[in-house]
Amino acid sequence: MKAVVMAGGEGSRLRPLTIKRPKPMVPIVGKPVMEHILNLLKRHGITEVIVTVQYLASNIEDYFGNGSQFGMRITYSREDVPLGTAGSVKNAEEHLTEPFLVISGDALTDYNLSDIIRFHQEKQALATLTLAHVHNPLEYGVIITNEDGHITQFLEKPSWGEVFSDTINTGIYVLDPRVLTYFEKNKPFDFSQDLFPLLLKKGDPIYGYIASGYWCDVGNLSEYMRANADALQGRVQIEIPGRHIGNSIWCEEGVEIAEDAQLYGPVYLGHDCKIKSGAIIHGPSIIGHYTIVDERAQVDRSIIWNNSYIGERAELRGALVGSSTSIKSKAVMFEGSVIGDNSIVQEGAIIQPNVKIWPDKEIETGAVVNNSIIWGSQGRRGLFGRYGVTGLVNIDLTPEFAASLGAAYGAILPKGSIVAVNRDSSHRTSRMIKRAIVAGLPSAGINVHDINQVPIPVARYYVRNTESVGGIHVRLSPHDPRIVDIKFFDQYGLDINKATERKVENLYFREDFRRVYIDDLGSIEVQENERVLNLYLEGFHKVVDEGLIRQRKFQIVMDYAHGSTTQLLPGIFNRLGVDVIILNTSADESLVTRTKDEVERDLQRLATITAALHTDLGIRIDPAGERIAVVDDRGRILDGMKMLAVMTSLMLRRFHQATVAAPVTAPSALQHIAKRYDGHILHTRVLPQALMATASREGVVLVGDGEGGFIFPEFLPAFDGMMAVAKLLELLAYFEAKLSEVVDDLPSYYLSRTRVACPWEHKGKVMRILSEQYRERRAKPIDGIKIDLGSKEWVLVLPDADRPLFHVVAESESSEQAQALAEKYARVVSGLQQ
Structure with missing residues (x-):
């Protein structure tokens, strides 16, 4: 059998080691890693090799030559442009007339290749993928197989919520040459992203072999150090x-x-x-x-x-x-x-x-x-989390870090583009980080529109409705005054997707982002605040039935939480004829961040005032202007899920056969509401990016996150607390209803939540075992693993994207049963870590 050794890797995450050598030439205990791979092939009787090369190809060709001094026969296949893993093998098609092995020349392994080949032959497979269990599967393609080894699902570089297994693709394949007829020559084509999903879709025999032994991707500097240590300590069988x-x-x-x-x-x-x-x-x-x-x-x-x-x-x-x-x-x-x-x-x-x-x-x-030369910063697990890029002020997020982050983001955008940058109402902290980002962007040739201090929905709307190709918002964390969140928007004002996050991370960690010549430096233009606000208000008033709200003559209690929505909401309420009792309007940076207990005290105060004054409702809007907390006319505090049910009921009653999108954590009551009004519920992943992406789906009139965040796609496909307030008033006016009446008409439901600590390295294993154990009861995989236990009873095990823990959410027919169910499965998750 012949082997194809993939040796075109640039090894960008191994820089600066790979600036002057391709990744396969990086040494492991005195020999290039590719030499260890050739020795492995030779031990299993494979001596005829085709090596695909591209980056610094001559380094490899000069070292290995025709292979004679290594006991091999080596033929080289050069790529002039990147063609993807499958495309590069297609280039060598004339040499591959029989089943062949594909293996990376820049990974370290001692797998028994003979066993893999034998498995392929026994299964009469068209393609056999060598699989491995790893602690953290996020950077690899996750593979799911049945008991026979037949592959049933691919997930390419998933998030934690999509991880249903810790079994990953190692990049070692045995292939029948017929697979090369599935795509054209000289066109980019990838094994894991293109070919294997195509084979799976066609129903061709594609199998996974779970290998035992050692495998390391050597994908970054820490893995490189570990691979060398493992070799010295005998954890991998190589020749020292x-x-x-x-x-x-x-x-x-x-x-x-x-x-x-x-x-x-x-x-x-x-x-x-x-x-x-x-x-x-x-x-x-x-x-x-x-x-x-x-x-x-x-x-x-x-x-x-x-x-x-x-x-x-x-x-x-x-x-x-x-x-x-x-x-x-x-x-x-x-x-x-x-x-x-x-x-x-x-x-x-x-x-x-x-x-x-x-x-x-x-x-x-x-x-x-203290900083990398030429430019750089400290290593991190990853830049992006649920709230964007977050960190401790002047420890994790320093001005130097922020400037480099701005340059890295700017480097993925076309030169001369416009990026809108703004901050929250906290004074010193957000301003310092924002100005550092603003300093970094022009160095990459990006023009900055500084839109000052506006709520997040206004910033999103500005980006979406101007020539901006992106936006950045800097805020003090609503949960911890020591932490800053940096949120990145795309050209539509939505959170950037995972692919864009990875581009920014890769450029940042490689530390070679674009620096333009002086003639191409970007400009910094401060935008007039009134213009920015009026742009938002102009669109806002077009989608709100102002006359209907004015006729109702609402009286409400409004808690501004010391945020920047005080720039807009008083004028909006005045135009809508709403009589407002106001709380916490001062822009006090020391009060922008509130602990959970402080927020609960604020809500209790809001509830007391609302009930005492007999107003129609009370509302607290968060400082960023994205989410609301609501108190009904009887002084009852409505939690996020209750408000999601309220808004779902009102919207589906108002719009016939419409769709409401909600996270998988939402209660089954939403389905009952949808059935009552001939509507539809679309379940999504819990991450904000997923919820915002769903807003653009046809027929979706509302998206809610169950935490007080609402999206009204007709205006802005992103969370907007100000629009949520206006739409709530509009719907109550339309149906001439009190909020308490809507609440009382909702189906009952009982949810319970708990958390279970879990080391990062065990999360993939836990997800795999849960997926296997509850295969028959698993609901459609959307986010985490949802186990259907019957009518109005389910459990969701959801890995946290940013922290080493799992969330366990349960619904049942009573609060006691829901709590018992959540605690039971929390114990299951704990036990699987052993």
């Missing part, structure tokens, strides 16, 4: 060059070790390296060929490539040093720091944790490097 001299120390030829040097394995010493007097090396560490570790230097859990120098009393602690680099005396490199090839760190300099330094740089004597 040199001889084993005891104490888990391997030496190649020409190594010199001083008598008083101290080495604590596992350690690999490349040929002709020198370990001088008093030096101390703690493993797992790798010292490359011709490298010198000078007197009394300390190397701890670090990797040093070839021809480098570690000076006297220098210290490396969990660091990575490229080739031909000098770390001079008394210099220190801390955990996670990386320095590229041909660089110099002068005497006494300190490289702080997670700093990356590009090749050909010099760090001056005594310098303390």
Whole structure:
């Protein structure tokens, strides 16, 4: 059997290591990772190989040649432009007339390839995918199979809510050559995104083989360090060059070790390296060929490539040093720091944790490097979470970070584009971060429209109805005064999607975002506040039946929560003829953020005033203007789900055969309401992006998140608390109803929620086992795993996207039963982590 080795990878997440070499040439214990793959192929009798190359292809071709010195026959297939994984193999189609193996040249594995090939033959498969269980499946394609190994579903790089398994695609395939007839030559085509879903759709025999053994994608710098450590510690079966001299120390030829040097394995010493007097090396560490570790230097859990120098009393602690680099005396490199090839760190300099330094740089004597060179910041799990980019002020989110983030976002947009930027009413914090972002955007050639301090719905509307291609809103977290949220909008004013988030993250972490020449620098224009507000109000008044509301002559209590909606709502209420008793109108930045207990006290006060004054209702709008909390005319506080049921009832009663979209956490009462009024409920994922995306679906008149957020697509397909207030008044006026009457007419329901802590590395496993155990009872997979237990009884297990925990939501026929059900499945989730 022949093998195709995929070796076109650029390895952008491994920069600066891959700036001067392709990813397959990155060394693992003294040999390029691709050489370990060729050795694995040879051990299983595969000696005829086609290598697909693109990025820095000559590096690979020069090293491996025709393969004769490695006991192989190698043919190369070059791509002039990226064609995707399948497209690159299609280029070599003339060499592939029989079943063949496809394997990545930039991953590390010791899988039994013979067993995989045998499985493929036994199943008479058209394609066999090698699968593995991993702790965090988010960065891989998740595969779901039945008991026979037949693949039933693909999920390409899912979010936590879509993870129904921890079984992922390793990129090792056995394929029948007939699969290459399914697509055209010289056109981009991908195995996991295009070909395999096509085979599944056609019903062709496509199988998954769950391999045992070691596999590592070597996808980023931490995985690279781990792969080397695993090799030294025997966790992966590869050939370690040199001889084993005891104490888990391997030496190649020409190594010199001083008598008083101290080495604590596992350690690999490349040929002709020198370990001088008093030096101390703690493993797992790798010292490359011709490298010198000078007197009394300390190397701890670090990797040093070839021809480098570690000076006297220098210290490396969990660091990575490229080739031909000098770390001079008394210099220190801390955990996670990386320095590229041909660089110099002068005497006494300190490289702080997670700093990356590009090749050909010099760090001056005594310098303390806190940020990456050329530009950069500290490593993070991921930039984006549910609320955008969030972090502690001046710790996670510094002005330097914000400027780089702005530049990274700008770099994915066309030069000369307009991005609207604004902030909330908190003064110092949001303003500092916003100005830093504004400074970063023009460096990427982006023109900034500074729309100052407006509510989020106004900012979204501005982006959607001007020439802006995107927007950024900076706010103090409504939950924690130490935290800032940075929200990014697309050209339609909606939260950017996951694909765009990944583009920004990739550019940010690669730290090579676009810098334009002086003639192309973007401009910064402050927009007149009145113009921005009037643009929103003009559209707002077109979709509200103002005459109907004026006739009703509502009296309400309004809590502005010290937010920026005070710029608009008083004028709106005046135009609608609403008599308003106002609370908390001052723009006090110290009161913008409220704890859960403080919000509950605010609502209790609102309820007391509403009932005492016999007003029609009370409303609290959040400082950002996106969500509302409501009290009815009897002083009852209506939680988010109750308000979702109220709005659903009013909208479906008003609009015949319409559709309301709601998250999978919504109660079954919504279905009963829809049936009553001949309407439809469309369930969605709980993330705001998913809810907003649903708003554009045909027939959808309302989207609610169950947390006080409502979307009215006829105006803006995004959450808007001001529009929610107006529409609630309009609907109550239309039906000449009191809010309490609508509430009393709702079907009863009982929900209970709880949370279960779960380490990140166990979340995928828990989802897989739950999916398998409750396969017969699982509802249609939308978000998390929903288990249908009968009429008005279900449980949803939902992994949190940002935190190491699960949410468990249950509905039953009484509050006690719902609570018991939630607690029962919380215990199930806890047990599956063992």
